[in-house]
Amino acid sequence: MKPEPILTSGFPLGSSAGLVAAFEWLGQPYRLTRVDMLGEMREEPYKRLNGRVETPALITEEGRVLTETMAIALWLEARDPERRISFEPGTPEADRMHQFIAFLNTSFTSAFVPLWVALEADEVTEEERETLRKFGRSFVAKRHEQLEAMIGDSPYLVGDRPTLADAVFAGVARWVEFHKAIDPRDYPRILALRQRIEADPSFRFAVAIEDGKPAIGSGAMKGLTPLADVLRDMGAALAA
Ligand SMILES: N[C@@H](CCC(=O)N[C@@H](CS)C(=O)NCC(=O)O)C(=O)O
Numbered sequence: 001m002k003p004e005p006i007l008t009s010g011f012p013l014g015s016s017a018g019l020v021a022a023f024e025w026l027g028q029p030y031r032l033t034r035v036d037m038l039g040e041m042r043e044e045p046y047k048r049l050n051g052r053v054e055t056p057a058l059i060t061e062e063g064r065v066l067t068e069t070m071a072i073a074l075w076l077e078a079r080d081p082e083r084r085i086s087f088e089p090g091t092p093e094a095d096r097m098h099q100f101i102a103f104l105n106t107s108f109t110s111a112f113v114p115l116w117v118a119l120e121a122d123e124v125t126e127e128e129r130e131t132l133r134k135f136g137r138s139f140v141a142k143r144h145e146q147l148e149a150m151i152g153d154s155p156y157l158v159g160d161r162p163t164l165a166d167a168v169f170a171g172v173a174r175w176v177e178f179h180k181a182i183d184p185r186d187y188p189r190i191l192a193l194r195q196r197i198e199a200d201p202s203f204r205f206a207v208a209i210e211d212g213k214p215a216i217g218s219g220a221m222k223g224l225t226p227l228a229d230v231l232r233d234m235g236a237a238l239a240a
Pocket of ligand 1: 013053054056067069105
């Protein structure tokens, strides 16, 4: 019997939470490994999983490592014949979902980079930090304006059920509060979407796992594998 695929749940506030919710919505067996992004992710062994020292990462049933949000989203899409979290490739809905995922994973996510740098960089003067914050806030505002204009009248980004686009959105959109980047009330469609997804049991499950709290999900998640075990098994596979 093949082992289940294992996805990282990066904390604090990892974008992985969106993909965890997507696994829950999909309903196929999987496991999670929690990754402290401020600690163990920055240590040497983690580079076996992702040499660029980032989450999310997925270890497939075959033991292959797949990194990058969009690649993992496409991996999930290819395993969704019942179209629970995606659409038939080639349809207008699939194209629109891909468009949202690309915008969210590039333009929208990268708008927050100056704010993360302002917070985490060591050798930065207070003046430089303030400049980074100023640009970060204006980038985040611009991408929110654009996303607000892209959202239609449907309850989710594409249609009336959450898809991979909503997953990629939800993992990142909550960074707004942490950085106090914009006033969410200025973007009512984005705010309504966030509230809908953040109230969803699958997303709540993803956040509880991230926070290390007891969580009951759909039953698809077959257990937490300690990161040390994941890295040990990968090390053994590399040595073999
Ligand atoms: N291009 C990557 C970016 C992922 C990313 O930004 N991950 C963040 C956490 S959500 C990270 O690991 N940051 C660590 C760091 O930059 O030090 C993807 O789309 O998967």
